[in-house]
Amino acid sequence: MSNPLQVKLPESLKGKTILVAGAAGFVPSTLAQFYLDLGAQVIGLDNFITGSRSNIEILKGYEGFEFMEWDISKNLPDFSGRTIDFIFSLASPASPIDFKTIPLEIMQVNSMGTQNLLELAKEKGARFLEASTSEVYGDPEIHPQVESYVGHVNPIGERAPYDESKRYAEAMTMMYNRRYGVDTRIVRIFNTYGPRMRPDDGRVIPNFINQAMNNEDITIYGDGSQTRSFCYVTDLVQAIHTVMFSEDSTPFNCGNPDEYTIKEAAEFIIDTLGSKSKLTYHPLPSDDPKKRRPDLTKLTSISDYSPQVSFKDGLIKTMEYFKTLK
Numbered sequence: 001m002s003n004p005l006q007v008k009l010p011e012s013l014k015g016k017t018i019l020v021a022g023a024a025g026f027v028p029s030t031l032a033q034f035y036l037d038l039g040a041q042v043i044g045l046d047n048f049i050t051g052s053r054s055n056i057e058i059l060k061g062y063e064g065f066e067f068m069e070w071d072i073s074k075n076l077p078d079f080s081g082r083t084i085d086f087i088f089s090l091a092s093p094a095s096p097i098d099f100k101t102i103p104l105e106i107m108q109v110n111s112m113g114t115q116n117l118l119e120l121a122k123e124k125g126a127r128f129l130e131a132s133t134s135e136v137y138g139d140p141e142i143h144p145q146v147e148s149y150v151g152h153v154n155p156i157g158e159r160a161p162y163d164e165s166k167r168y169a170e171a172m173t174m175m176y177n178r179r180y181g182v183d184t185r186i187v188r189i190f191n192t193y194g195p196r197m198r199p200d201d202g203r204v205i206p207n208f209i210n211q212a213m214n215n216e217d218i219t220i221y222g223d224g225s226q227t228r229s230f231c232y233v234t235d236l237v238q239a240i241h242t243v244m245f246s247e248d249s250t251p252f253n254c255g256n257p258d259e260y261t262i263k264e265a266a267e268f269i270i271d272t273l274g275s276k277s278k279l280t281y282h283p284l285p286s287d288d289p290k291k292r293r294p295d296l297t298k299l300t301s302i303s304d305y306s307p308q309v310s311f312k313d314g315l316i317k318t319m320e321y322f323k324t325l326k
Ligand SMILES: NC(=O)c1ccc[n+]([C@@H]2O[C@H](COP(=O)([O-])OP(=O)(O)OC[C@H]3O[C@@H](n4cnc5c(N)ncnc54)[C@H](O)[C@@H]3O)[C@@H](O)[C@H]2O)c1
Pocket: 021, 022, 023, 024, 025, 026, 027, 028, 045, 046, 047, 048, 049, 050, 051, 052, 070, 071, 072, 073, 089, 090, 091, 092, 093, 094, 109, 113, 131, 132, 133, 134, 188, 189, 190, 191, 192, 193
């Protein structure tokens, strides 16, 4: 018997217009391409603070794509007279290196940028999705993390510019939903990797792959016993798409529940890539979460979502992409 709560996913989005904020980024450009493939018109906005022009060049290969170089923290382009059906709020730097180098820009885009997009959604009657993060759980005291867990975040720590501004973005999204009736969705994205990531962005998978590809020492922070789960980018896009077309405005975890210690992940990458790298251990940064794994019960109760790309296949595809950048 089919589940009455099952999300009905559209087979085509011909005639629909989708705005993707952050379109030059890793996840947003993959999502924009997914919707272009479904026949939608896509408008991309990006100021290239962490995004890449080459991602925009790929999207420009589609007739239905339009790009505007824009800082959404300040204001938005004039869309008067235009229809916008769906808005994806994905513009935010997301790597731990960015938390140190551009903290204010992160806080501005997740506060003012998100509010500017919510105002546009309100004006256009568009459905709006906020890309939140597992970082809203901070260093979690429960495992795996369920959506009802309210988190354990240090508001003045080094990760606070990201964690707290994403929490604010969630609060702002729910406020527009409750006060103005804007049709909103929230996804809490867990660690995602894949082609189009910046190889030097400091996140664990690009770091390890690059070090392994060059047979360099692999840098492990702490003793490597902290855990993460890693989702391949096309699986994440499928999860985000499912939430966008669900009827539920409360947050959904999105990711892959397979859990690895950081040490296991490093060893797996060395093995998969046939590398001669050795592991080296360095002090753990402050507020680094000890455990991270999504509980996906809520998402799987409304859909038959399950990640399709194995860690091994995903790593190989990511490595192939990094090789093309050399
Ligand atoms: N990749 C992950 O593992 C992960 C995990 C949790 C949440 N997320 C969220 O998903 C979204 C995409 O992340 P990503 O990993 O693809 O990062 P990314 O840095 O590749 O993409 C973000 C894009 O937003 C753009 N941007 C930032 N500030 C902007 C501004 N003021 N105006 C216009 N454009 C701006 C950047 O230039 C970049 O192209 C982010 O909101 C991030 O917080 C990602």
